[in-house]
Amino acid sequence: MILSTFAILGGASGFHASAAESNATEQTIIRNEEQVSIQGTDKIFTGNARIDRIYPANNKMRSNGTSITFEPGARTHWHVHPVGQVLIVTSGLGRTQEWGKPVQEIHPGDVVICPAGIKHWHGAAANKSMTHIEINEAEEPGKVVEWMEPVSDEQYEK
Amino acid sequence: MILSTFAILGGASGFHASAAESNATEQTIIRNEEQVSIQGTDKIFTGNARIDRIYPANNKMRSNGTSITFEPGARTHWHVHPVGQVLIVTSGLGRTQEWGKPVQEIHPGDVVICPAGIKHWHGAAANKSMTHIEINEAEEPGKVVEWMEPVSDEQYEK
Numbered sequence: 001m002i003l004s005t006f007a008i009l010g011g012a013s014g015f016h017a018s019a020a021e022s023n024a025t026e027q028t029i030i031r032n033e034e035q036v037s038i039q040g041t042d043k044i045f046t047g048n049a050r051i052d053r054i055y056p057a058n059n060k061m062r063s064n065g066t067s068i069t070f071e072p073g074a075r076t077h078w079h080v081h082p083v084g085q086v087l088i089v090t091s092g093l094g095r096t097q098e099w100g101k102p103v104q105e106i107h108p109g110d111v112v113i114c115p116a117g118i119k120h121w122h123g124a125a126a127n128k129s130m131t132h133i134e135i136n137e138a139e140e141p142g143k144v145v146e147w148m149e150p151v152s153d154e155q156y157e158k
Numbered sequence: 159m160i161l162s163t164f165a166i167l168g169g170a171s172g173f174h175a176s177a178a179e180s181n182a183t184e185q186t187i188i189r190n191e192e193q194v195s196i197q198g199t200d201k202i203f204t205g206n207a208r209i210d211r212i213y214p215a216n217n218k219m220r221s222n223g224t225s226i227t228f229e230p231g232a233r234t235h236w237h238v239h240p241v242g243q244v245l246i247v248t249s250g251l252g253r254t255q256e257w258g259k260p261v262q263e264i265h266p267g268d269v270v271i272c273p274a275g276i277k278h279w280h281g282a283a284a285n286k287s288m289t290h291i292e293i294n295e296a297e298e299p300g301k302v303v304e305w306m307e308p309v310s311d312e313q314y315e316k
Contacts (some may be wrong), residue, residue: 027256027276032267047260056244059273061242061295063221084219088212088291109190115217118185133295137219141161
């Protein structure tokens, strides 16, 4: 169940099983070195993106958290979140766009709030990488995102 | 409603009203400079702690996010989360403890998962500060934590 949450995002293997997966009823610590970096796939990204999982949904918590690093020019495909998403920009320089609206620059310390059902994308600036933490929530386990078509170069450059 | 979520944590004023508060149905960006740092109070902390709010619960999202920086020796009081909490250690050196269990050291990149109903505390090491992001969820708006007694020096030093 928890693996499927992440599989939707990354489509990759390599998740180190941890105490958090077990829905343990005690406080658990996922150590930094237990979670390995994962390469993003072209099913959901244009360009190179690295996925560093932070925490899965667990116990009564329906959110999950992931850090994503986009190399220059890299971005997600267009997508929608059924419950919503928050992005916390931690380094670099990025871009995001809601369908039908202008592309916006995002900087470290900026927070993007994307409500349920809004079609959007996010990624790096053309010449600079960007890392953000994303917090996603699911009402049904694993259903944090619906993926759509790639962001074209024309859309990205606007 | 959203202010009350944060008031429970920080008990302080100074929140810059932003688009995120309005449950806007479009993507919104909270810019870094819109959210000012808040000093923690001795109602919930021992020692000096600084609160930097990241995002409030909004729209369909029931989680909120906050960064807290504890000066050396500073820690929260004992408390319980009705839904649960995740801590993402971003810098420094910290400590956390579940009631009745040993104190544990936490390091940057470590993630602490605290399920609903578990009594715990978290803070800095004795001689080094610690910053973590915390993600809290509420089933009822604003109910992310129940505060209890301070962590004694004897408990902290163990």
